[in-house]
Amino acid sequence: MNLLNKNLLMRAGQIALLLVAASTSVLGADNFFRSQVAPILSQRCLSCHSGDKPKGDFSLKSRATFFADGYVEPGDSAVSHLMELIAPSKGPAEMPRDADPLSDVEVAVIAKWIDDGAVWPDNFELQESEVDDFDWWSYQPLTRPEVPKSDNSWASSAIDRFVLDKLNQHGLTHSPRADRATLIRRLTYDLIGLPPTPEEVSDFVADADPGAYEKLVDRLLESKHYGEHWARHWLDVAKYADSCGYDKDKLRPNAWPYRDYVIRSFNEDKPYARFVQEQIAGDVLFPDEPDGIVGLGFIAAGPWDFIGHVEVAEAKLDGKVARNLDRDDMVSGALNTFCSLTVQCARCHNHKFDPITQEQYYGMQAIFAAVDRADRPFDIEPAVAKRRRKLNSQLNDVVAQQAELEAHIVSLGGEPLSDAQAAIRELEQSRKAIYPEEHGYHSGMATKADVEKWVEVEFPSEVPISKVVLHPCSDDFNGIGDGFGFPVRFKIEVANTEGTWTAIHDATDEDFPNPKLSELSVALKDRKARRVRVTANRLARRADDYIFALAELEVYSDEQNVARGATVHSADSIEAPIRWGANNLIDGKWPRASGEDVEQQIDAATTTRDLLLARIITERIAQQRTELACLSGEISAQIEKLPAQQKIYAAASSFERQGNFIPTDGKPREVFVLIRGEVGMPGKPAVPGVIPLSGDSPWQFDPNLSESERRARLAQWLTDRQHPHTWRSIVNRVWQYHFGEGIVATSNDFGRMGAQPTHPALLDWLAFEFRDGGQFLTAQSLKSLHRLIVTSNTYQQSSANIPSNASIDSGNQFLWRANRRRLTAEELRDSILTVSGAMNWQMGGPGYYLFELEKPEHSPHFEYFKFDPSNADSHRRSIYRFVARSQPNPYMTTLDCADSSQSTPRRTETLTSLQALTLLNNKFNLVMAQEFARRLKREYESSNAQVARAVELVTQRSVTPGEMTEYMDYTHRHGLDNLCRLLFNLSEFVFLD
């Protein structure tokens, strides 16, 4: 016995108490294997060592395969090689590879099993471990709990009775109602994210109407600012940003309509199920409604890897990784947001805690297998959308009739016609142009067209030249193709040794049409040259930029192209081998169509065919043909006349191709169940479906469902009345934003790794009422849910501390008081803009920049430190700012703004020294301090009045005489600007009681 295993056995001996006592009976050994050994093998080994291609050719699936390679010597763990792999005497364990080693207990169990004879029960096959237990609160059907009875007058609403019930159970007492000034400040921030004006406060405080509070609630819920505030919460969860993230962080200039859609949906109080459905399958379920398309911005809101999609081919491993992660983002986005389930945990293995298998997870990926993120056109007017759909459908009909007619003609023509057509097809295929990989020379990018760029060849000495030939490039970039980069205006010049230039071709004053692949040849007589240069003075458009590209420059001396071997110079050049490089200009390679003889053959074949057709096509057929063509033309013309469509960055299956980023046109990609989540280890094909919600609920869809039907099914499943998660999820989120913490603290995770509800009955009651509506609520109306919550006495409690309660429930999970909170980044910035009087209340539209944008043509640089915050275009509510994903705004980030790369169900709240520096010194705060001071001076003459008003605007209360003395003294010495700057730093401004 070697030393290693002796050690091991001693260790095993020490923990023998943990093991089931040894038993010699076969039944005992069977049980030991089933209960102790098999779970270890299933959980720690099976994911690699199973399937068609088990790692190391070693499968643990069955007895036969397990023992085939002699890794185990039954009866003697000391000589079993398996032990050396999982518990070597020295160094890290080789197995499990790339994971934590087995624990001492696990190793001891396996050693004991081997020593006892390694009994593997007959016909026993290891199964990948999975959770199949639905006995968890969030999976229980939603029922309407009884509202607890109470004769306490405080508990006037159902919410209060549920809360009071818990308070009583824990020996806690509720807090008194907060005063009116506190309440209006709390309510205004919670509902619209802004401070109340001093006048609104004083009116409310003085309002003798017993319904004053309810009136206030109604006014705020009717405010358009309500949507602006609550959309921000939603966008945190949805990961919304205006750029893609990852490397090159490309801008998404058409993402904002989704942001505006969310704002509008909240303001319109859109029924929740409808809101959910629009965001998953609005295009399918509500095809004529603009919101049906714009809502799909949800699926596309998260990060997207430009390089992995556009620059890398989908067939490559890196391309597959990118698409797998992309679908993962869509699946987790949908399930985290609407169901509060962490389905993404099942990407690499079955979910370890919740009943979600890897097969089900990849089934959900299959739902999104045909969609990508791209700009997609839509009609703003429902009537136009409807008309467009009708016309498109008519056009499709006509096209179908045309196809039918042509088929009829073909059938009449019989073999001679089909032969003639086959001959033409063949010839046309042979005509296919030849595109070398080496594209040519490519200048640097320019932001406008009228910029000069040049490229030239230089010979060692002067040579006589007879002809100069330019060959255009071809590149699929931005769908441009042939003639890519060929200058719109240009000239060709030659220079002698002395450097005197002469133009031999001048097209600098007139636009040159795209030559596609035809060459431009300039014949010369008696000309000598040392250099030949092509200068573009109007560049070709590429995307949002302009370039000059040329595949080949030939210079003939007699019959020989002397440019080969010359030296190339250029104003600038993009060197991206193999495709682009200055030397590609003289490599003898350019894209070209095939030879002339093919064209002649095609002409001949076409003539033959046309003669055949002339015999077949009767007058009647010809007439039918013409009628259909006219009809098609008419319909197309009507479509063209419709108002222009707007674009939304959303889930899309047909869009403009960009490099390797090719639309599926609705054909789902193949999705496999990936072993260990690795794209290089595909298992069986995934069948589209959802996750089971109970032991016997069906979860797979018909695999033949189309792309859009799959999403429609998902949308319907998510909004099913019986869904146990959806309704609880949304009422919990709303509750959380009002109280600081949800009834379930983990609002994105209702699984076993999440928190349990503190008030399960209240949660269910709210969810039930919200879903169905009734006496207290309008069904699925978020505004009515807000109203119910904020009019409860629970919500209106004071935030003051009660030491006796705090000693029982210091975290206030049972809501014996209101939670004081710090304002969010957006609330702070918006409040500063509001009180300083600088706020521009314009709603919607493209995001405004809070940075200088540099180098957008390649990887945008978001230069925040160069931005001038006095720019009035940026004095708008924070939700309308352009959110750059890879470089989050440092000001907002320091104030705990959400990171748009991950779903943020709840903001963190920190108090750091960097935050103090930001509020003191950030240029925005400094500019706003001056703005605020200017406003005060404009509105009030005396310094006293200015200071009093400043304090009132910032704190929504009157200044005390003591404070007045201090503030006046400070203002007198350091100016009103500095006082204003200081007021933005008050804890009273930053916190909400």
Next chain:
Amino acid sequence: MPHRRDFLTQSGCGFGALALAAMLREDTQAASGGALQVLHHPPKAKRVVQLFMAGAASQIDLWDHKPLLEKVHGQPSDFGEPVETFQDGLGPWMKSPFKFSPYGESGKQLSEVVAPLGECVDDMAFVHNMVGKTGVHSQATYLQATGFERPGFPGMGSWISYALGAINENLPTFVVLPDHRGFASNGPKNWGSAFLPATAQGTAIFPQRANPIDDLSAQADFVTAAGDHDGLELLKRINRRYQEQRNGDSRLEARIRSYELAAAMQLSAPEALDISSESAETMKMYGLDRIGATYPDQINPAEEAEYFGRKCLIARRLIERGVRFVQIWSGNDNGFPRRNWDSHENIERDHGPLARGMAVGTAALLKDLKQRGLLEDTIVLWTTEFGRMPSSQGGVGRDHNPHVFTNWLCGGGIRAGATYGESDDWGYKPLERNNPTQVYDIHATILHLLGIDHTRLTVRHDGIDRRLTDVHGHIIHDIIA
């Protein structure tokens, strides 16, 4: 140098008195703010410097000598298996354009472009069998920086700051010194705190900017030192009153304290960044003997030496003053002309100057830390997102190679002079393909040296107990002293 307390009272800055209060407290208080109240085991190191070469630095042109490539140079490359390159085109084998020579007692072969590190080589430990997961810069950079190839995860510096807290609260716990040209792939997301508290995020310092740390000082005409002095006193009084009326809320107290710390940082940070008191000898050692020169657009050695050297010198000053984690970047994002290590076109043209500049600063940092006794509890890690191919792309550049690359570590309990893990004869994949080293292993080892068990430093996020090493990571005992 005057005593710090004198410096504070004499500075005349408005924040002086407040700052003094905070700094005096720091003098008597131990480090604070870490999530780990008790370390998992006794540490060998307290601080980390991470040097990140953005764009993918070539292992075989700097650290991993491959004599075979000299023999087969120019012959068609044959990998014995299908090879999927990142860009298209697989050229012939290509030897390094740089000469290799042995250095130190260990005789470690180093490229001529990193020759200055020859003097340090006996203190360094090389890992030549690093493997990544992807040849896409962004994902690979995330993987090396955060342990995940997707956005949304905290960087290593954030995890360490979160776990251990500050050594000196008057400076940021985690400092990042980006490339002077701009951000590498993923930008600040490489050092964001993601789901950890914002206190754990990296603070970017741009030594060449007027405000090297965002918002460190106010840039406005109306701001005066006296106004700030009086203002902070007044603010403290008012905020104190607000706090006193609301007992039982420690956040209100923390907020008052945050202004004291901010004031202290306003003094400490400029002092830490001010290299004017460094000796001429030190400046020369760091390659800073021609400050203020102007440089061409193309990458060039003098510019690299100056900018990288300055960051190394600042790193030493920060480490000396109790910054926990310093991350230094070499290389900007992808663009033309090249401004990072992504030498698809020309290894010699771009790697040459980048490496020479990097080596000057890095060698100075290692020697300087050592002579000040700081290297023994400071780990220095040199890394990049992946390696480069032993074949050319047809010209004189190399394509991406995520299958093998090199890391090296030094100081802080690392075994001096070690070489661990080999690559194959070409430098294409690990010699033992089944036994590579991954970023998780490097992270696990660094956490181990800091006294942290990488499997026990976890934070629950969206249903998963997240950790820096995900579900992976083995401590590399062979490179631990």
